Amino acid sequence: xxxxxxxxxxxxxxxxxxxxxxxxxxxxxxxxxxxxxxxxxxxxxxxxxxxxxxxxxxxxxxxxxxxxxxxxxxxxxxxxxxxxxxxxxxxxxxxxxxxxxxxxxxxxxxxxxxxxxxxxxxxxxxxxxxxxxxxxxxxxxxxxxxxxxxxxxxxxxxxxxxxxxxxxxxxxxxxxxxxxxxxxxxxxxxxxxxxxxxxxxxxxxxxxxxxxxxxxxxxxxxxxxxxxxxxxxxxxxxxxxxxxxxxxxxxxxxxxxxxxxxxxxxxxxxxxxxxxxxxxxxxxxxxxxxxxxxxxxxxxxxxxxxxxxxxxxxxxxxxxxxxxxxxxxxxxxxxxxxxxxxxxxxxxxxxxxxxxxxxxxxxxxxxxxxxxxxxxxxxxxxxxxxxxxxxxxxxxxxxxxxxxxxxxxxxxxxxxxxxxxxxxxxxxxxxxxxxxxxxxxxxxxxxxxxxxxxxxxxxxxxxxxxxxxxxxxxxxxxxxxxxxxxxxxxxxxxx
Amino acid sequence: xxxxxxxxxxxxxxxxxxxxxxxxxxxxxxxxxxxxxxxxxxxxxxxxxxxxxxxxxxxxxxxxxxxxxxxxxxxxxxxxxxxxxxxxxxxxxxxxxxxxxxxxxxxxxxxxxxxxxxxxxxxxxxxxxxxxxxxxxxxxxxxxxxxxxxxxxxxxxxxxxxxxxxxxxxxxxxxxxxxxxxxxxxxxxxxxxxxxxxxxxxxxxxxxxxxxxxxxxxxxxxxxxxxxxxxxxxxxxxxxxxxxxxxxxxxxxxxxxxxxxxxxxxxxxxxxxxxxxxxxxxxxxxxxxxxxxxxxxxxxxxxxxxxxxxxxxxxxxxxxxxxxxxxxxxxxxxxxxxxxxxxxxxxxxxxxxxxxxxxxxxxxxxxxxxxxxxxxxxxxxxxxxxxxxxxxxxxxxxxxxxxxxxxxxxxxxxxxxxxxxxxxxxxxxxxxxxxxxxxxxxxxxxxxxxxxxxxxxxxxxxxxxxxxxxxxxxxxxxxxxxxxxxxxxxxxxxx
Numbered sequence: 001x002x003x004x005x006x007x008x009x010x011x012x013x014x015x016x017x018x019x020x021x022x023x024x025x026x027x028x029x030x031x032x033x034x035x036x037x038x039x040x041x042x043x044x045x046x047x048x049x050x051x052x053x054x055x056x057x058x059x060x061x062x063x064x065x066x067x068x069x070x071x072x073x074x075x076x077x078x079x080x081x082x083x084x085x086x087x088x089x090x091x092x093x094x095x096x097x098x099x100x101x102x103x104x105x106x107x108x109x110x111x112x113x114x115x116x117x118x119x120x121x122x123x124x125x126x127x128x129x130x131x132x133x134x135x136x137x138x139x140x141x142x143x144x145x146x147x148x149x150x151x152x153x154x155x156x157x158x159x160x161x162x163x164x165x166x167x168x169x170x171x172x173x174x175x176x177x178x179x180x181x182x183x184x185x186x187x188x189x190x191x192x193x194x195x196x197x198x199x200x201x202x203x204x205x206x207x208x209x210x211x212x213x214x215x216x217x218x219x220x221x222x223x224x225x226x227x228x229x230x231x232x233x234x235x236x237x238x239x240x241x242x243x244x245x246x247x248x249x250x251x252x253x254x255x256x257x258x259x260x261x262x263x264x265x266x267x268x269x270x271x272x273x274x275x276x277x278x279x280x281x282x283x284x285x286x287x288x289x290x291x292x293x294x295x296x297x298x299x300x301x302x303x304x305x306x307x308x309x310x311x312x313x314x315x316x317x318x319x320x321x322x323x324x325x326x327x328x329x330x331x332x333x334x335x336x337x338x339x340x341x342x343x344x345x346x347x348x349x350x351x352x353x354x355x356x357x358x359x360x361x362x363x364x365x366x367x368x369x370x371x372x373x374x375x376x377x378x379x380x381x382x383x384x385x386x387x388x389x390x391x392x393x394x395x396x397x398x399x400x401x402x403x404x405x406x407x408x409x410x411x412x413x414x415x416x417x418x419x420x421x422x423x424x425x426x427x428x429x430x431x432x433x434x435x436x437x438x439x440x441x442x443x444x445x446x447x448x449x450x451x452x453x454x455x456x457x458x459x460x461x462x463x464x465x466x467x468x469x470x471x472x473x474x475x476x477x478x479x480x481x482x483x484x485x486x487x488x489x490x491x492x493x494x495x
Numbered sequence: 496x497x498x499x500x501x502x503x504x505x506x507x508x509x510x511x512x513x514x515x516x517x518x519x520x521x522x523x524x525x526x527x528x529x530x531x532x533x534x535x536x537x538x539x540x541x542x543x544x545x546x547x548x549x550x551x552x553x554x555x556x557x558x559x560x561x562x563x564x565x566x567x568x569x570x571x572x573x574x575x576x577x578x579x580x581x582x583x584x585x586x587x588x589x590x591x592x593x594x595x596x597x598x599x600x601x602x603x604x605x606x607x608x609x610x611x612x613x614x615x616x617x618x619x620x621x622x623x624x625x626x627x628x629x630x631x632x633x634x635x636x637x638x639x640x641x642x643x644x645x646x647x648x649x650x651x652x653x654x655x656x657x658x659x660x661x662x663x664x665x666x667x668x669x670x671x672x673x674x675x676x677x678x679x680x681x682x683x684x685x686x687x688x689x690x691x692x693x694x695x696x697x698x699x700x701x702x703x704x705x706x707x708x709x710x711x712x713x714x715x716x717x718x719x720x721x722x723x724x725x726x727x728x729x730x731x732x733x734x735x736x737x738x739x740x741x742x743x744x745x746x747x748x749x750x751x752x753x754x755x756x757x758x759x760x761x762x763x764x765x766x767x768x769x770x771x772x773x774x775x776x777x778x779x780x781x782x783x784x785x786x787x788x789x790x791x792x793x794x795x796x797x798x799x800x801x802x803x804x805x806x807x808x809x810x811x812x813x814x815x816x817x818x819x820x821x822x823x824x825x826x827x828x829x830x831x832x833x834x835x836x837x838x839x840x841x842x843x844x845x846x847x848x849x850x851x852x853x854x855x856x857x858x859x860x861x862x863x864x865x866x867x868x869x870x871x872x873x874x875x876x877x878x879x880x881x882x883x884x885x886x887x888x889x890x891x892x893x894x895x896x897x898x899x900x901x902x903x904x905x906x907x908x909x910x911x912x913x914x915x916x917x918x919x920x921x922x923x924x925x926x927x928x929x930x931x932x933x934x935x936x937x938x939x940x941x942x943x944x945x946x947x948x949x950x951x952x953x954x955x956x957x958x959x960x961x962x963x964x965x966x967x968x969x970x971x972x973x974x975x976x977x978x979x980x981x982x983x984x985x986x987x988x989x990x
Contacts, residue, residue, distance in 0.1 A: 015679040025682055025813060032783070032818060069779045069812070102684030104822030104846040109761065109795045111848050113706045115855035121662050121863075138658035147642075147649035154642035163633035163835035167616050184510040187520050189597030199861035206860050211608045235859055266604065284564045288527070300604045317564065318520060323527060327599030340658035342866045351599040353606050360610035364730055365701050366694035368616075370865055371837045 011052060019054060020061035027062065028071055031082055042072065042080045117234050128450040129483050133277070134426030134471035140396065141340040142380070142389045149376035162371040168363035169355075170197025170347075171374035177381035178347060186308060188322045188331065190349045196359050197347050197369050201306045201334040204348040205229050205269075207358040208330055209236040212266050212300055220258055220268040220299075222250040224457035224467075226276040229269050229304065241265070242460055247419070249275055249282030252289045259297040268294070269302045272320055273311070277457040277469045278428045279421035287320055294328035306334040306346075309390050310473075311423035312398040327351040335377060337425070338386060345369070345377060397425065397473045400480060404472040407484040415491055425473035428454075431466040435491060441468075443490035449483055506547055514549060515556035522557065523566055526577055537567065537575045612729050623945040624978050628772070629921030629966035635891065636835040637875070637884045644871035657866040663858035664850075665692025665842075666869035672876035673842060681803060683817045683826065685844045691854050692864050694839035696801045696829040700724050702853040703825055703843065704731040704762070707795055712761040715753055715794075717745040719952035719962075721771040724764050724799065736760070737955055742914070744770055744777030747784045754792040763789070764797045767815055768806070772952040772964045773923045774916035782815055789823035801829040801841075804885050805968075806918035807893035822846040830872060832920070833881060840864070840872060892920065892968045895975060899967040902979040910986055920968035923949075926961040930986060936963075938985035944978055 009026035011019055030036040042048075045063060049056040063080050066072045072080045124130050153162060169175065175192035182188040198204040205228075213219070215237035221230055223242035230240060241262060243254040250270055259265050268290070272282035282290075294301050303320045321331035334346035348358065362368075380386045404427055405420050418429040431437055441451050454468035455461060475483060504521035506514055525531040537543075540558060544551040558575050561567045567575045619625055648657060664670065670687035677683040693699040700723075708714070710732035716725055718737035725735060736757060738749040745765055754760050763785070767777035777785075789796050798815045816826035829841035843853065857863075875881045899922055900915050913924040926932055936946050949963035950956060970978060 015675075017679050017682055021682070025817070028813075029818075071779065103686065103689040103844060104819070105848070106822055107795065107846045107849050108790060108821040108823050109707070109793045111706060111852060112709060113852060115706075115852050115859065118855045118859060120855065121660060121858065135659065141658055143649045143658070147646040151642040151646055154638045163636055163638070163837040164630065165616060165836055180510075184512045187512055187516065191598065194598040202859075203861045211606060211610075212604070214607060232859060235856075284566065295603060298604045300602065318523075322520070323523075324599070327602045328604065341660055342658040342863075344861055344863065344865065349598060351602045353600070354602050357606060357608065357610050360613045360615065363616070364610065364613060364697075364727060365860060366698045366839055368837075368839070370839065370868070373865065 009052060011054065020058045020065060023048075023052070023054070023059060023062035024065040024069075027066060028069075031071060036082050038082050038084045040082045041078075042066075042082065044079060115235065117231050124450050125445065128445065128448050129475075129479060129486065131449065131451045131469075131483055131487070132471040132474060133452050133469050134424060135341055135474050136337050136393065136425060137396075137474040137476075138340045138342075139474075140393060141343075142385065143340065145380055145385050145389075146339060146343070146373075146376050149379045150372055153372055153375050153379075162375055166368050166371050168359045168368050169193075169195070170369050171371060171378055173378035174374045174381070177378045181381050181386075182333075182349070186305075186316060186319055186322065188319055188349065190331075194349050194352070194355065195347055196350070196355055196362065197345070197374060198362065199344040199366075199369065200336045200341075200346040201304060201332050202228065202232075202346070203344075203362070204330075204332040204346050205232050205302065205304070207361055208300070208302060208332075208348065208350075208354070209233055209238070209267070210361055211354060211357045213238045217264045217266045218258070218262045220255055220265060221459070222270070222275060223459050223463055224277055224454070225269075225459065226271060226304070227456055227459070229302075230459055233267070233269070238266070240459060242463075244463075245275055245278055245280065247280055249280050249286055252286045252293065255290070256293055259293060259299070265297060265299045267300045267302055269304065270320075271304045271306070273305050273308050273317065274421060274424040277426070277454065277467075279419075279424050279426065281317060281422055284317070287317075287323070291320060291323060291326075291328060295326050299328075301329045302332060303329050304332050306332070307337055307424045308333065309338060310394060310397060310425065312394065312401060313422040321349060330354065338390065339377075343373070345373065400472045400475065400477070401427070403477050403480050404470065404484070407480060408470075411484055411488050412491070426469040426471040428467055428469055431468075435466060435494065437466050437468050439494060440487070440490050443493045444486055447486050447489055449486035449490065451487070504547060506549065515553045515560060518543075518547070518549070518554060518557035519560040519564075522561060523564075526566060531577050533577050533579045535577045536573075537561075537577065539574060610730065612726050619945050620940065623940065623943050624970075624974060624981065626944065626946045626978055626982070627966040627969060628947050628964050629919060630836055630969050631832050631888065631920065632891075632969040632971075633835045633837075634969075635888060636838075637880065638835065640875055640880050640884075641834060641838070641868075641871050644874045645867055648867055648870050648874075657870055661863050661866050663854045663863050664688075664690070665864050666866060666873055668873035669869045669876070672873045676876050676881075677828075677844070681800075681811060681814055681817065683814055683844065685826075689844050689847070689850065691843050691845070691850055691857065692869060693841045693843060693857065694861075694864065695831045695836075695841040696799060696827050697723065697727075697841070698839075698857070699825075699827040699841050699843040699853075700727050700764075700797065700799070702856055703795070703797060703827075703845075703849070704728055704733070705856055706849060706852045707761050708733045712759050713753070713757045715750055715760060715763040716954070717765070717770060718954050718958055719772055719949070720764075720954070721766060721799070722951055722954070724797075725954055728762070728764070733761070735954055737958075739958075740770055740773055740775065742775055744775050744781055747781045747788065750785070751788055754788060754794070760792060760794045762795045762797055764799065765815075766799045766801070768800050768803050768812065769916060769919040772921070772949065772962075774914075774919050774921065776812060776917055779812070782812075782818070786815065786818060786821075786823060790821050794823075796824045798824050798826050800826060802832055802919045803828065804833060805889060805892060805920065807889065807896060808917040811918075816844060825849065833885065834872075838868070840868065895967045895970065895972070896922070898972050898975050899965065899979070902975060903965075906979055906983050907986070921964040921966040923962055923964055926963075930961060930989065932961050932963050934989060935982070935985050938988045939981055942981050942984055944981035944985065946982070 045059040049059045073083050175195045179190050179192050209232045213236040217238045218241050219233040219238045220241045222245040241258045244251045321329040331349040416429045416431050418427050444451050455464050458464045540554040544554045568578050670690045674685050674687050704727045708731040712733045713736050714728040714733045715736045717740040736753045739746045816824040826844040911924045911926050913922050939946050950959050953959045
């Protein structure tokens with residue numbers, strides 16, 4: 001008996017968890033495994049204390065705990081016994097599936113829903129220089145400003161207002177500041193109540209898809225396009241209809257053709273400002289036609305304008321939403337490129353009846369956003385810090401764009417074609433015939449340069465041109481030079 | 496013509512949005528409304544400049560913009576004309592539904608999914624003293640510590656690690672710290688990879704429901720119970736089966752009866768530590784039986800242990816999850832009560848196959864958590880600051896619990912019954928026959944005290960006992976005294 005106890009009772013003095021409870025739980029475990037049988041005696045406290053090398057008082061406390069939790073009975077002058085009224089439990093070995101952690105690897109119950117089409121996060125190869133898909137440079141993220149505001153709010157606004165439950169639509173201050181920011185920067189008229197603050201554009205697309213789509217509905221997307229959005233539509237049960245993308249953006253004629261064929265077109269997803277991945281801008285004439293079609297076929301236009309704030313051409317083109325007279329457009333934006341992708345803040349501007357449902361679903365998911373963060377962001381918008389940061393970032397990124405394009409012209413002419421993007425964070429290049437991007441990527445990776453595959457942007461992989469995206473924004477001039485040199489080596493190694 | 500222009504073109508000098516673009520957009524608007532017809536001439540720049548009282552260069556810039564965006568043609572020596580190649584748009588008045596903001600109130604497309612059963616956030620009546628449902632006191636929230644860590648990370652760890660995209664499962668540091676915290680405080684063995692960091696317990700319940708439930712499935716909940724969870728299960732398409740709750744927690748016999756009748760019981764949702772709203776603890780004997788039933792009927796047990804860290808009795812009872820040999824239990828916890836409800840951080844511990852799907856769905860919703868916040872939390876767990884704060888908070892809340900219970904004994908004996916809760920943030924009181932809580936609440940509200948209705952905790956309103964929850968944690972002794980005095984007045988006013 002004592003042997004068993006020694007074998008099963010593990011005392012861990014290194015943890016805070018009280019030793020008397022460790023003993024009690026150990027004994028409960030023995031009962032549950034059927035090793036200590038109902039009605040069986042517990043070892044005398046003095047002996048158990050001696051064997052476990054703990055104070056007897058500790059064992060007594062453990063036994064009292066067992067008694068208090070009605071695992072044991074006390075028989076006069078005969079000591080403590082495993083309670084007979086416990087449900088009779090057959091001995092059970094620890095389940096096969098149990099991992100080292102003690103948590104099972106598999107559930108006993110069925111897990112019905114499988115989340116398909118989604119790749120888990122994979123960190124890039126350590127130490128490599130990275131031509132990413134096009135992200136801002138986190139080294140210039142105005143994080144000090146954010147932290148300053150955050151701390152200020154934390155210390156001064158020490159009220160329930162930002163620490164308790166708040167509006168699921170998001171901070172009222174942030175929505176007010178954002179409303180004027182949207183008007184001043186892109187002529188988009190929206191009142192604070194027309195805005196829902198989300199966790200990045202991602203959540204805005206997710207909420208919209210969940211509210212508007214049911215199984216079998218059709219969503220029209222550009223191919224190549226943003227696979228992150230496609231994942232969301234597919235998971236919502238929708239069918240994707242693919243429209244080609246040319247130098248003037250997504251092809252409106254194909255959209256109309258699809259609408260004539262398909263009866264259940266609910267959403268057309270566009271990135272008019274700089275289409276992902278090709279960075280082309282949707283022409284004014286196509287914009288008007290798209291709105292006309294939306295009106296005629298009663299589909300929703302999701303205008304993903306995540307990088308509006310980053311344009312290097314003379315003047316930005318107005319969002320579709322600013323010309324939407326009939327409630328066809330859902331305008332989606334993001335601060336994840338303004339601050340950093342890791343700071344999850346975005347928004348959607350939409351008609352009341354949609355915004356209401358989206359807000360309630362948002363409340364169901366996580367109740368509300370990060371209030372303190374939203375308040376800090378509101379302050380940075382009001383103080384003009386965001387505008388100043390954007391001016392600075394735009395100057396820097398424009399210059400990096402030019403650096404990369406010049407380097408490509410100088411060193412890789414004849415191996416690839418590309419057009420200089422009006423904005424955004426990446427250049428979309430297409431390799432000449434005979435150059436296999438996959439093999440270039442393999443060579444590059446060995447040489448210390450990670451480049452992403454352009455193939456991921458094609459839903460229909462057969463459409464794939466041998467193109468990839470070269471993100472310039474997060475690399476400084478030296479890094480861009482080094483990266484292009486490595487890319488050149490990788491290409492030359494092919495022959 | 497010029498009259499029209501004056502009537503429609505509004506120049507706003509107070510905003511950053513360039514005036515030449517304001518003019519251009521105004522003219523585009525006139526074209527879109529059909530007021531400026533295709534082929535029609537634009538007013539001469541000099542005249543328009545004069546009428547709008549702006550520099551002629553600005554008008555020229557606007558016209559160049561229109562031309563660049565192909566809204567206009569230039570005819571030699573005849574000036575600028577509205578492009579004839581524009582799609583012919585019939586004049587459209589601004590849509591009736593348009594709000595003052597310019598955003599439509601209604602969508603043109605159908606909004607199919609309605610989020611029912613969910614009440615939008617409503618702020619409490621200003622100035623009133625509040626007996627809330629049971630929340631921590633945000634006045635003692637360790638927000639300075641959090642802000643300190645946040646700022647430290649922001650300034651020193653200035654790397655991509657916390658500012659770019661990261662693991663959807665949440666910060667590895669936080670999961671590692673949490674794993675040992677869970678073992679040390681409640682003997683729950685879990686490895687970092689068994690944990691998913693969520694935005695409050697809310698998101699953990701949402702993800703679990705979305706993965707495990709499909710339309711028509713059955714979820715067993717206690718009645719009265721936590722309506723926040725019920726909302727999630729109903730929205731997932733499940734049917735609720737209600738089990739009564741007594742002084743030993745949820746009634747296991749009724750759970751078994753339901754399992755015998757219903758074939759599709761997928762989830763049993765329990766709050767074993769302190770059942771919401773009644774604060775009773777699930778007895779050890781019932782815990783074992785619940786696990787037995789889970790094994791027999793292959794349902795999932797959601798163990799919502801959101802307030803484990805707040806127990807005032809000698810020793811906490813172990814979580815169900817620590818005795819789960821077969822992968823039946825999903826253990827859910829939260830930091831929203833440790834720091835503040837507004838800081839959305841929680842977690843779930845579950846078998847790999849479920850955790851994997853939940854993590855991917857989480858990625859689809861908002862990609863990842865607030866990395867910097869998660870890192871800050873990890874530091875506070877590692878430094879022991881959280882444990883110290885919890886000790887302090889427990890002492891304070893235990894004393895406030897006693898204060899409230901004594902006040903109720905002293906001043907309201909004969910009007911209500913209650914049991915002293917072992918932990919948590921509220922006392923569940925039941926009024927004597929003839930005392931209508933609704934009328935008490937009305938009186939109290941006029942007198943300056945807001946009390947919540949206990950009725951919300953009943954899914955089957957007919958089961959409602961005249962009970963309410965009195966949250967003591969967020970009120971200090973003086974406030975508790977004042978609140979009880981007001982409650983007394985409100986009751987006395989009935990007769």
